[in-house]
Amino acid sequence: MRRIEAGSRYTYLPEGCKLCRRGSKLVLFITGICNNSCFYCPVSREKIRKDVVFANERPVKSLDDVIEELKMMDAEGIAITGGEPLLKLERVREYLKMAKKLDLHVHLYTSLPAGEKLKKLNGLDEIRFHPPELKNPEKYEESIRVAKKLGMDAGFEIPAIRYEEKIVEIVNRNDAFLNVNQLEVSESNWEKLAERYRVVDYYVDDSETERIVKKYEKAEKFHYCSARFKDVAQFRRRLIRMAMNHPEFYEVTRDGTLVCIRIEGNEEKLKTAEKILSESGEEFVRFENCIETTPELDEEIREALKSEGLRLMIVERYPTYNRLVLELMEI
Ligand code: SF4
Numbered sequence: 001m002r003r004i005e006a007g008s009r010y011t012y013l014p015e016g017c018k019l020c021r022r023g024s025k026l027v028l029f030i031t032g033i034c035n036n037s038c039f040y041c042p043v044s045r046e047k048i049r050k051d052v053v054f055a056n057e058r059p060v061k062s063l064d065d066v067i068e069e070l071k072m073m074d075a076e077g078i079a080i081t082g083g084e085p086l087l088k089l090e091r092v093r094e095y096l097k098m099a100k101k102l103d104l105h106v107h108l109y110t111s112l113p114a115g116e117k118l119k120k121l122n123g124l125d126e127i128r129f130h131p132p133e134l135k136n137p138e139k140y141e142e143s144i145r146v147a148k149k150l151g152m153d154a155g156f157e158i159p160a161i162r163y164e165e166k167i168v169e170i171v172n173r174n175d176a177f178l179n180v181n182q183l184e185v186s187e188s189n190w191e192k193l194a195e196r197y198r199v200v201d202y203y204v205d206d207s208e209t210e211r212i213v214k215k216y217e218k219a220e221k222f223h224y225c226s227a228r229f230k231d232v233a234q235f236r237r238r239l240i241r242m243a244m245n246h247p248e249f250y251e252v253t254r255d256g257t258l259v260c261i262r263i264e265g266n267e268e269k270l271k272t273a274e275k276i277l278s279e280s281g282e283e284f285v286r287f288e289n290c291i292e293t294t295p296e297l298d299e300e301i302r303e304a305l306k307s308e309g310l311r312l313m314i315v316e317r318y319p320t321y322n323r324l325v326l327e328l329m330e331i
Pocket of ligand 1 (some may be wrong): 034035042082083084
């Protein structure tokens with residue numbers, strides 16, 4: 001068993017997980033529609049049961065949005081998820097075609113025992129079956145066989161809600177992999193998780209999870225992914241990749257966040273700010289409702305902007321599409 005960061009470990013790491021670990025996998029949320037209602041479902045209220053597409057945090061209206069996001073993070077692969085992606089089969093096929101043109105690895109999560117439908121998923125490299133609430137895992141065995149015959153890597157990916165012997169038997173019988181995830185708390189599932197488990201921070205307690213995960217180690221191709229691993233390794237590394245693709249004036253922290261000066265004002269005032277910055281030879285990025293520029297901005301220029309009635313702030317934010325602000329200080 002190889003141990004990696006934050007309590008995660010494996011005897012076998014599927015290619016999709018290797019890319020996730022490097023922070024180089026784009027998460028493509030194909031649809032929020034799903035016919036199940038698992039008590040631990042982490043899908044946010046903004047997405048669940050809605051037919052929306054997201055590439056990481058970016059809402060998708062066309063293939064170009066996905067391509068833009070792929071470029072932003074120098075992605076090496078795509079994880080197709082939902083909701084239930086296979087309820088939108090043609091959409092999945094369209095993205096698979098695009099991914100193959102770009103030579104990207106693709107893995108897909110599904111709660112459906114897709115069987116012969118898998119033949120329509122040309123270009124899919126890896127498939128992970130999730131039996132909702134771990135019920136009836138035997139329904140997926142034939143699909144694992146079909147997927148492997150089609151040349152895909154295949155296995156189960158399940159949350160650590162309890163031990164289910166049949167899952168281990170199926171993967172061992174079919175040379176398939178087993179990924180077990182620590183249960184994570186989200187705004188949509190926390191009440192139901194807290195009723196059943198001891199919740200610490202944003203995940204189900206380590207010792208409770210370990211008790212279940214230990215038993216799954218009987219799977220020959222085994223991988224356990226802790227909630228903290230997703231934070232300290234996967235997410236952080238993705239942020240760093242994205243941060244490095246921003247203009248050089250942004251300061252990049254060790255956590256992959258960006259520090260800059262944000263300038264706010266109405267449209268007319270922002271136009272004045274653009275003029276002042278351009279005339280001073282300062283680099284900046286214009287967004288719809290603000291401007292971002294270097295945190296090293298000269299005192300004289302700061303004062304000139306303020307005297308025009310503009311608001312200046314030092315901001316630390318994610319380098320993601322939604323530009324989530326972590327800290328903000330008026331200057
Ligand atoms: S199958 Fe997945 S998306 Fe659907 S309810 Fe269960 S956890 Fe949520």
